[in-house]
Amino acid sequence: MRTAMVALALGLLAPTFLPVLPPFWLMAAMSLAALLALPTRAYLAGVFFIGLAWACFSAQIALDDRLSVALEGQTRWVEGRVVGLPQHSDGVVRFELADAYSRRTRLPTSMRLAWYGGPLVNSGETWRLAVKLKRPAGLLNPHGFDYEAWLLSRGIGATGTVKDGSLLQPAQGAWRDGVRQALANVEAQGRSGALLALVLGDGAGLSREDWQVLQDTGTVHLLVISGQHIGLLAGLVYLLVAGAARHGVWPARLPWLPWACALAFAAALGYGLLAGFEVPVRRACAMIGLVLLWRLRFRQAQPWWAWLAAFVGVLVLDPLASLRPGFWLSFAAVAILMFTFGGRLGPWRWWQTWTRAQWLIALGLCPLLLILGLPVSLSGPLINLLAVPWISLLVLPSALLGTALLPIPFVGESLLWIAGGLLDLLFKGLALAAGQVPAWVPPAVPLWAWCIAASGALLLLLPKGVPLRLLGWPMLLLIVFPPGEEVPMGQAEIWQLDVGQGLAILVRTHRHTLLYDAGPRFGEADAGERVVVPTLHKLGVQEIDLMLLSHADADHAGGAQAVRNGLPTTRVISGDPQALPGDLQAGPCNSGDSWTWDGVRFELWRWASAIESNQKSCVLLVVAGDERLLLTGDIDTHAERALLEGPLAGPIQWLAAPHHGSRSSSSMALLARLKPHSVLISSGRSNAFGHPHPWVMERYRRLGLSILDSAEQGAIRLQLGAFVPAHTEAGVRRYWRDRLAAGAWTEH
Structure with a gap:
C-alpha cells in the first residue's frame, strides 16, 4: 500500500x-x-x-483558463464576486475576483486585480468593473521567485488594473471578512496587523519592516498560519476531553475517545477554515484527521503513514500545490521531525527534545531553502526556542479565545489587548536580534554540489554513532563555500536583470563588479531591495566596485539606496548626480574616462550640452577582446547625434536600446553607424509608456537585429569576449511560463 x-x-x-x-x-x-x-x-x-x-x-x-493573448492590454467590463481577504494599503486595493464574467468575451474565472485609489472592497461583494487585463506574468531572474507559477497554483488566469467600477450586490456569507473588520477595530497595542496574520492568515497588515524582521529571525512560520498552530489547538482539545474523562468530569454516557477525536478534528478544521485553508493548514488537518482515525481504530498512531497519506491527499485534491514553496517547507519540516525523533534507542529529556528539534529543523531545511531561493536565518534556531512557546502558549490561546468572545463586551477586547501586548514585546525582541544577525542569502550552487550538501544534511540528521556521520559537515559546507565559476581573464559576464519598467545591468570581470543602474522604485515597490540585491547575492556578488547610475530618473536610480544598504559599494557615479533621489551621494560621469579591469576595457561618455535628465545619461562602453557592448541609459535622438561625433561611435556587437526602445531614440543614424547584431531591451510587460515603440521594433527588424526583450525573455546573460549567443531565463523551459509551450507537443 x-x-x-x-x-x-x-x-x-x-x-x-x-x-x-x-x-x-x-x-x-x-x-x-x-x-x-x-x-x-x-x-x-x-x-x-x-x-x-x-x-x-x-x-x-x-x-x-488563462487570459487569451488577443485580450492582453485591453480594457473590458467584468462582473464577479470578491473572494478571500482584500488588501488595502497605500491607497491601493488588491483583491481576487471569482466567477468573472463578460458579456461578449470569455474570460478566466479567477483574476487578481489592483485598484489604485479605489473604494473599500469587501469579501463576498459582487462588482462590475472596467479592468485593463493582463496575462499572468512575473519577473524572471536567476534563482528568483517564480510569480507566474504561484499564480497558476492558485488558479488565477489573469491580472489587471481596475479603471472604474460599481457595486452590484453587497457581501453575502463573507464571515471571514467580518471577523477581520472586528479584529482591525480592536485596540491591540498597535499590533492588530500581527493579530490578523495569526488568527486569519492575513499578512496585509504587517509592514515591510515587520516582514523583514520575521525573515531575518526565521519566525515567519509563527505569524502565518502553520500546522504547528493547528496541531496545538487540536491537541489541546483532545487533552481537555481526556483529562475530563480521567477525573470523572466527562459524561459517562458519552464514550470519551470518539468524542475527543471528533472535537479535536472539529477544532482543527474550524481554525483551518478561519485561516483560509492554505496548503500548510490542509496538510495539518489531513494529518490530524488520519492520526485520530488511526487512534480510534488501532489505539496507536503511525506518523509516517499519516504523513504520506496527507502528502498524497493534498496533491490529489490540488496537484498544482507543488508549485508553491510553502508546500515543500510544510511537509519537509514534519518529515525532519519524524525522521530525527523516530527510532531512537533512548528518550531525551524535554529540554533536549525542544532544543534539538529547532536545531535539526534548521539543519534539515537548509538545502531546501537554498534550492527554493529563500534566505536562511542564522539566528532562527536560537530565536525559535523562545518565540515558539511565546506564540503557542501565550499569544495564540488569548488571541483565539479573544476572537471567539468578541461578542461579549470587554472580555474579548481585553484578551486581544493582552495578545497584542505580548506580540509587541516579541517584535521588539525580534527586531533587536535581526539588527545583529540578518538573514543570509546563500549563493546558488551547481546541482551536483547541492546534492552533496543535501546528503550531508541527511547524514547529520542521523543518530549519533552512525558511521561516517561527521562527514556531513564538510559536505554541507558546500552551501557556504560553493565551487563558483570565475569569469575568465579578458572576458566579462553581463546580466541584464528583469526589473520591469526600469534598468539594472550587472557587469562582472575576473575580480571586479560594476552595476549599471539599480532598478526602479515607485512608492513602496523597490526593485533594488526586492530584485537586484537578492539576485546579486545569489549570483555570488559580495561587493560592488562601481555603481554607475546613468541618470536620476526613478526607473534607473530608484533602487540605488537599497543596493547600497544591501551590498558594500566602493564608488558611485552618475550622469546627473545632483538630482539623485534621497541622500545618495555620487561623483560625476566624465566623458573620456576609461579604465581596464582584468583585461576588460571600460569607457564613459556624457553629452556636455544635455538639458534634461534623459539626455544627461552616462553612456558606458564595455570591450572584452574584440566584442563590444554599449550601455546607453535613456539618451534621445539629440544625444545620439552627439554620441556619433565622439570616440564611441564605432561598430559594436551588442546595444542596450536607448530609453527602453522609445520612439524618441534608436535613430536610424545611430543604428547604421554602430551596426550592432543584437539589441537588449529592458521594459515592463504591457507598460503604460508603450515601450518598446512599434516603429522602433520595426526599425530593428528591418536591419536584421536580434531582439532580446526582458519583458519576454526575462533576465539576459552575455559572456562578452567569448562570442557566444545570449542566455535567457525564459529559455529554461517550464510548462507554465509560455502558454504556447503547453501545445508544443501537439504542433510538432
Whole structure:
C-alpha cells in the first residue's frame, strides 16, 4: 500500500519538472495504459502514470483558463464576486475576483486585480468593473521567485488594473471578512496587523519592516498560519476531553475517545477554515484527521503513514500545490521531525527534545531553502526556542479565545489587548536580534554540489554513532563555500536583470563588479531591495566596485539606496548626480574616462550640452577582446547625434536600446553607424509608456537585429569576449511560463 502511494506521489509531482505538457490524446492513452496495468505486476507503473495523467490534466485545465493573448492590454467590463481577504494599503486595493464574467468575451474565472485609489472592497461583494487585463506574468531572474507559477497554483488566469467600477450586490456569507473588520477595530497595542496574520492568515497588515524582521529571525512560520498552530489547538482539545474523562468530569454516557477525536478534528478544521485553508493548514488537518482515525481504530498512531497519506491527499485534491514553496517547507519540516525523533534507542529529556528539534529543523531545511531561493536565518534556531512557546502558549490561546468572545463586551477586547501586548514585546525582541544577525542569502550552487550538501544534511540528521556521520559537515559546507565559476581573464559576464519598467545591468570581470543602474522604485515597490540585491547575492556578488547610475530618473536610480544598504559599494557615479533621489551621494560621469579591469576595457561618455535628465545619461562602453557592448541609459535622438561625433561611435556587437526602445531614440543614424547584431531591451510587460515603440521594433527588424526583450525573455546573460549567443531565463523551459509551450507537443 505504501509503495503504491509513493508511486502515486511521484506521478503527481512529475509535471512540475516538465518543460511542456503532453497533449490531451497522450494523457488519455497514458490513463488507459495505467488502468490496464493495475491488475498486473506492473501495477506500480500504472499507479505512477495515473498520478502523472491527473496532474497533467489539472495543469492543462488551469492553463486553458488563462487570459487569451488577443485580450492582453485591453480594457473590458467584468462582473464577479470578491473572494478571500482584500488588501488595502497605500491607497491601493488588491483583491481576487471569482466567477468573472463578460458579456461578449470569455474570460478566466479567477483574476487578481489592483485598484489604485479605489473604494473599500469587501469579501463576498459582487462588482462590475472596467479592468485593463493582463496575462499572468512575473519577473524572471536567476534563482528568483517564480510569480507566474504561484499564480497558476492558485488558479488565477489573469491580472489587471481596475479603471472604474460599481457595486452590484453587497457581501453575502463573507464571515471571514467580518471577523477581520472586528479584529482591525480592536485596540491591540498597535499590533492588530500581527493579530490578523495569526488568527486569519492575513499578512496585509504587517509592514515591510515587520516582514523583514520575521525573515531575518526565521519566525515567519509563527505569524502565518502553520500546522504547528493547528496541531496545538487540536491537541489541546483532545487533552481537555481526556483529562475530563480521567477525573470523572466527562459524561459517562458519552464514550470519551470518539468524542475527543471528533472535537479535536472539529477544532482543527474550524481554525483551518478561519485561516483560509492554505496548503500548510490542509496538510495539518489531513494529518490530524488520519492520526485520530488511526487512534480510534488501532489505539496507536503511525506518523509516517499519516504523513504520506496527507502528502498524497493534498496533491490529489490540488496537484498544482507543488508549485508553491510553502508546500515543500510544510511537509519537509514534519518529515525532519519524524525522521530525527523516530527510532531512537533512548528518550531525551524535554529540554533536549525542544532544543534539538529547532536545531535539526534548521539543519534539515537548509538545502531546501537554498534550492527554493529563500534566505536562511542564522539566528532562527536560537530565536525559535523562545518565540515558539511565546506564540503557542501565550499569544495564540488569548488571541483565539479573544476572537471567539468578541461578542461579549470587554472580555474579548481585553484578551486581544493582552495578545497584542505580548506580540509587541516579541517584535521588539525580534527586531533587536535581526539588527545583529540578518538573514543570509546563500549563493546558488551547481546541482551536483547541492546534492552533496543535501546528503550531508541527511547524514547529520542521523543518530549519533552512525558511521561516517561527521562527514556531513564538510559536505554541507558546500552551501557556504560553493565551487563558483570565475569569469575568465579578458572576458566579462553581463546580466541584464528583469526589473520591469526600469534598468539594472550587472557587469562582472575576473575580480571586479560594476552595476549599471539599480532598478526602479515607485512608492513602496523597490526593485533594488526586492530584485537586484537578492539576485546579486545569489549570483555570488559580495561587493560592488562601481555603481554607475546613468541618470536620476526613478526607473534607473530608484533602487540605488537599497543596493547600497544591501551590498558594500566602493564608488558611485552618475550622469546627473545632483538630482539623485534621497541622500545618495555620487561623483560625476566624465566623458573620456576609461579604465581596464582584468583585461576588460571600460569607457564613459556624457553629452556636455544635455538639458534634461534623459539626455544627461552616462553612456558606458564595455570591450572584452574584440566584442563590444554599449550601455546607453535613456539618451534621445539629440544625444545620439552627439554620441556619433565622439570616440564611441564605432561598430559594436551588442546595444542596450536607448530609453527602453522609445520612439524618441534608436535613430536610424545611430543604428547604421554602430551596426550592432543584437539589441537588449529592458521594459515592463504591457507598460503604460508603450515601450518598446512599434516603429522602433520595426526599425530593428528591418536591419536584421536580434531582439532580446526582458519583458519576454526575462533576465539576459552575455559572456562578452567569448562570442557566444545570449542566455535567457525564459529559455529554461517550464510548462507554465509560455502558454504556447503547453501545445508544443501537439504542433510538432
